[in-house]
Amino acid sequence: MGGTASAPLVVLEGIAKGFGEGEARVQALSDITLSVEAGTVVGLRGPSGSGKSTLLNLIACILEPDAGRLALAGETVWEGGRYRRRDLRALRREKIGFIFQFHNLLPFLDATDNVALAMTLAGTGLAEARRRARDLLDYLEVGRRAAAMPAKLSGGEAQRVAIARALANRPRIILADEPTAALDSERARVVMDLLRQVAREQRAAILVVTHDEKIFDRFDRLVSLRDGRIESELVPAKAA
Amino acid sequence: MNLALRDIRHNLGRFLLTCLGLGLLLGVALAMVGIYRGVVEDALSLPRALGADLWVVEEGTRGPFAESSRIPGDVREAVARLPGVREAGAVTFQTAEVARPGGGVLRLQLVAYEPDRPGGPPVLTAGRGIARGRFEMVADRRAGLPVGATLEMGGQRFRVVGLTEGAVSSGGDPLAWITLRDGQELQFRLAPPAARRQLAAGGGTAGTDTVNAVIARVSPNQRVEAVAEEVRRWKHLSALTAAEQEAVLTQSVVARARVQLGMFTVVLLIASAVVVALIVYTLTLDKLREIATLKLIGARDRTIVGLVVQQAMALGIVGLAGGASLLFSVKDFFPRRVALGPEEVTGFALLVAAICLVASLLGVRLALRVEPAQALGG
Numbered sequence: 001m002g003g004t005a006s007a008p009l010v011v012l013e014g015i016a017k018g019f020g021e022g023e024a025r026v027q028a029l030s031d032i033t034l035s036v037e038a039g040t041v042v043g044l045r046g047p048s049g050s051g052k053s054t055l056l057n058l059i060a061c062i063l064e065p066d067a068g069r070l071a072l073a074g075e076t077v078w079e080g081g082r083y084r085r086r087d088l089r090a091l092r093r094e095k096i097g098f099i100f101q102f103h104n105l106l107p108f109l110d111a112t113d114n115v116a117l118a119m120t121l122a123g124t125g126l127a128e129a130r131r132r133a134r135d136l137l138d139y140l141e142v143g144r145r146a147a148a149m150p151a152k153l154s155g156g157e158a159q160r161v162a163i164a165r166a167l168a169n170r171p172r173i174i175l176a177d178e179p180t181a182a183l184d185s186e187r188a189r190v191v192m193d194l195l196r197q198v199a200r201e202q203r204a205a206i207l208v209v210t211h212d213e214k215i216f217d218r219f220d221r222l223v224s225l226r227d228g229r230i231e232s233e234l235v236p237a238k239a240a
Numbered sequence: 241m242n243l244a245l246r247d248i249r250h251n252l253g254r255f256l257l258t259c260l261g262l263g264l265l266l267g268v269a270l271a272m273v274g275i276y277r278g279v280v281e282d283a284l285s286l287p288r289a290l291g292a293d294l295w296v297v298e299e300g301t302r303g304p305f306a307e308s309s310r311i312p313g314d315v316r317e318a319v320a321r322l323p324g325v326r327e328a329g330a331v332t333f334q335t336a337e338v339a340r341p342g343g344g345v346l347r348l349q350l351v352a353y354e355p356d357r358p359g360g361p362p363v364l365t366a367g368r369g370i371a372r373g374r375f376e377m378v379a380d381r382r383a384g385l386p387v388g389a390t391l392e393m394g395g396q397r398f399r400v401v402g403l404t405e406g407a408v409s410s411g412g413d414p415l416a417w418i419t420l421r422d423g424q425e426l427q428f429r430l431a432p433p434a435a436r437r438q439l440a441a442g443g444g445t446a447g448t449d450t451v452n453a454v455i456a457r458v459s460p461n462q463r464v465e466a467v468a469e470e471v472r473r474w475k476h477l478s479a480l481t482a483a484e485q486e487a488v489l490t491q492s493v494v495a496r497a498r499v500q501l502g503m504f505t506v507v508l509l510i511a512s513a514v515v516v517a518l519i520v521y522t523l524t525l526d527k528l529r530e531i532a533t534l535k536l537i538g539a540r541d542r543t544i545v546g547l548v549v550q551q552a553m554a555l556g557i558v559g560l561a562g563g564a565s566l567l568f569s570v571k572d573f574f575p576r577r578v579a580l581g582p583e584e585v586t587g588f589a590l591l592v593a594a595i596c597l598v599a600s601l602l603g604v605r606l607a608l609r610v611e612p613a614q615a616l617g618g
Contacts, residue, residue, distance in 0.1 A: 053616065060536070062613045093538025104533040104615055106243075108250030113241060120241050121539050149250075165537070177616045 007074065008035035009172050009205035010059060015068035017054055017228075028054040029228045032068070036205040038172065041196050043216065044209045046225035052209045055225070056175055059207065060096060061088040072096070073172040093122045097166030097204075099176035099195075103158040105150040111137060111161045112146045118168035129168075136164040140194060156187040163194060167202070174198070176208040185214045192218035243543070244550035247527070258519055259558040265515060266556075267563025269508035270580070270588050271571070276501040277584055278577035283410035283489040286349070287482065289362045290331070292455035293464045294319075295480040296471055302480065304333055304452035305410065306492045311477065313424075313449035316354075322470055324462030329357030330451040332423040335413065338391050346383060346391070348416045349409035352423020358455050361417045367402030373419060378402040382414035394426045410493050412576040424450065509595065517599035520552045524603035531607050532614035544607050552600035556592045 015032040018025050029051045036042045044052045057063040058070065061077060070078040073095045077085050085091050092098075105114045115133035120126055137143040142160040150158055159179060166174050176195065180188035192208075192215045199206045208219070216222055217236045224231045248255045286305070287295075295304075296311070296319050303309025313330050320328040332352040340346040353359030355370050361378045367387040370376045377398045379385050389400045398418065407415040418426075428450050458464050464481045471479035480488065490498070524531070531544055564585060571578040 056616065057613055060612075060616075062536070062611070062616075089535065089538045089540065092536065098536055098615075100533070100615060104529065106530050106533065108243070108247040109241075113246070117241060117243075118537050121534075121537065121543065126241055 008037050009073050010034070010036040010207060011069070011071040012055075012059070013069040015055075015058060015070060016066045017051075017058060017063060018066055027228055029058070029065075032228075032230060034223065034230065036173075036207055038203040038205055039199050040220040041192075041199050041206040041208065041218065043219035043222040044207060044225060045211065045216075045222060046231070050225040051228040052225055053177070054228075056177055056207070056209050059173075060098070060175055061085075061091060093118075093169060095171055095173055097169070097171035097174040099159070099162050099166045099174065099179045101178040101181045103150070103155075103162040103182075105153075105158055105161055105165070107150050110147050110149050111142070111153065111157075111164075114150065114161055115164045115168050118165050122169045133164065133168065136167055137161065140164050155182050156190065159183060159187075159191050160194065163191070163198070167198060170202065172204055174204055174206040176206065176210075178210055178212070179208060180210065180212050180215055188212060188215050189218065242550070243547045244554065247547070248551065248554055255555075256558075259555060259562055262512070262515060262519070262555060262559035263562030263566065265508070265512050265563070266560050266592060267567045269505060269512055270560075270564055270585070271567050271574075271578060272501055272505040272508055273584055273588055274567070274571065274578035274580040275574070275576060276498060276505060277579040277581075279410075279494050279497050279501060280490055281579045282408045282412055282577055283494040284486055285406065285408050286333075286351070286410070286415060287485050287489065289404075289407045289415065290351070290353075290359050290455055291362070291457065292358060292485075293458040293482055294325075294456040294467055294471070295482070295485050296328075296454040296456065297452070297478050297480065299476045299478050301478060302488045302492070303478075304331075305485075306488045309452050310450050311452075311454065313420075313451050315451070315477065316357075316454045318474075319454045319456050319471065322456075322467060324459050324467050326457045326459050327358055328454055328456040329354050329359040330420055330454050331359040332420065332427055332450075332452045334423065334427050335409075335411075336393055336416075336426070338393050341385070341389050341391070346385075347413045348379070348383060349411070349413045350423060350426070351415055351417050352420045352426075353417060354420045358457055359420075361402065361404045361415075362407065363404070364402045365405045367400070369402055370417065370419060371401070374422060375399065375418075376401045377416050377418050378404060379416040380404045380407040380414035382406075382408060383416060396422070398422070406577075408577065410489060420451070509591065512592070513595045513599045516552060516555060516596055517602045519555060520548060520600045520603035521606060523551060524548055524606050528606075528610055529615060531610045532612055535610065536612040536615045541608060545604050548603045548607050549597065549600045552596045552603065553593065556596035560589060560592050 012032050012034045015029060017029040018027045020026055046052050058065055065078055112130055112133045115136055116129035119129035134146055137146050140160045140163055142157050145153060145157050180191055195206050196218060198204055219236050222234045222236055297303040297309040298311050301307040301309045316328050316330040319325060334350050336348045336350050338346050370378060375396055375398050377400050379400050381403050385400045387400055387403060391398050458467050468479040468481050471477055
């Protein structure tokens with residue numbers, strides 16, 4: 001896994017990505033250079049079409065870059081026009097946790113098993129996975145809802161369970177796509193404080209795509225994208 | 241953690257309703273298999289009930305079921321004298337429609353035989369065998385006649401003295417045994433006006449000692465085929481072994497019915513496969529976001545494929561169990577035999593499993609093409 005306390009866990013160097021061919025080609029990202037250190041929460045903001053989601057997909061190894069270098073948790077994943085790693089799903093299982101806009105909990109599993117599933121996919125036995133899942137839910141203060149089905153959870157509870165799932169395999173990198181979009185201001189701040197707590201305590205690098213101005217002050221750094229390029233990079237106090 | 245079963249449990253009502261529909265379809269398909277098998281068993285029921293090793297019939301025919309056959313009654317004695325023949329009996333067959341006691345019409349396949357000679361009813365389940373020379377009858381239970389019931393045929397009143405079980409003709413009509421003399425009179429004796437007319441025309445009154453076939457049982461140490469060859473040397477007779485007679489029945493007498501039922505069964509199975517494929521495809525469509533999420537969090541393809549295939553198999557298993565249960569509870573009310581033994585049910589279950597497996601491929605293909613990125617965004 002690698003990565004010291006100050007070593008960057010996400011490294012992008014000169015990353016570029018375009019879609020389409022010829023005159024129809026759209027350059028979604030150009031010359032993106034960015035690093036996220038352990039223990040920090042970085043926000044990615046920008047107008048629609050600025051390249052936020054593309055950047056998140058690239059880091060998640062769902063989209064392949066056209067150029068540049070991508071390194072995750074000390075391992076160069078993409079460089080020189082190809083992936084250096086074959087099994088990208090295993091990479092995601094081992095190194096990356098995901099938090100979604102609408103939590104994306106599996107509706108047919110209760111809160112405990114939604115969290116335990118991520119661990120069983122990584123090879124943990126079911127009993128052990130469930131025990132750890134309950135610990136995680138307790139840690140995120142939603143343990144009393146461990147047996148509830150997702151449909152019975154409030155938005156805030158569901159997002160906490162989703163965060164627990166993202167943390168299940170102790171990933172060094174957490175990618176969050178608009179995690180507070182479906183929450184009111186207070187719950188949004190609670191969720192962001194939780195992410196900050198996770199980043200500090202688990203030495204994780206957290207990258208959050210957001211439009212939500214209410215939570216800008218919760219980031220260690222706020223990166224603004226426009227037209228596929230990094231427009232600015234600010235610390236929250238200055239961003240406000 | 242079995243995701244397929246958890247998903248089924250979560251949507252149990254919808255799953256069971258789907259299984260109910262599929263079960264009805266599979267039940268009909270299984271019924272067709274049973275009816276198909278029943279047609280074959282019914283066709284073989286009569287010759288097997290008579291327990292003949294050899295059928296001696298009119299020369300150049302494959303009688304008495306596939307073609308008409310008439311031979312003199314005294315052929316029996318000639319056949320009985322052949323080396324290796326243990327016993328022989330003359331038989332006639334005819335279909336009769338008679339007034340059912342209490343109203344309605346009863347259709348019977350009459351088998352006329354010589355009591356104490358081959359051709360009589362197999363094991364009796366009630367009453368006794370024919371003991372008197374005339375006007376007694378042993379009928380199959382399917383005729384719905386109790387012991388002691390009487391029927392009028394050819395101006396005579398026949399009394400049911402015994403019952404058999406499961407003896408029917410290739411057309412599904414219950415068998416009824418009467419004495420050879422009664423059978424010959426019913427079949428060959430002219431009605432009085434016709435007899436008078438024939439006499440007036442100088443034709444004389446024809447004798448009735450004609451039979452449709454002579455059946456023989458051969459000694460265990462004797463080859464049936466060798467005895468059949470011996471009979472075939474006589475120019476006016478043909479001989480079929482029991483196996484040849486069964487082949488004639490299944491490949492000729494009920495061939496069209498078998499093909500018809502077989503084709504209909506195949507159509508139903510294809511329809512079942514299409515239905516299963518559509519159901520699985522729809523179930524997969526409903527789960528695209530979940531599948532994308534699973535892929536994004538690192539689920540292997542085999543987990544995704546397992547989710548789809550196991551649900552397809554569960555649909556098939558539960559559907560088949562429901563359909564088969566329903567069928568077994570009503571099959572005895574069918575007008576024709578629905579013959580379903582462990583062999584047919586097991587074979588059909590394996591076929592359904594194969595169908596579900598193949599039908600799930602469409603859903604598997606869809607699931608494997610889901611991009612993990614679909615889990616992201618609104």
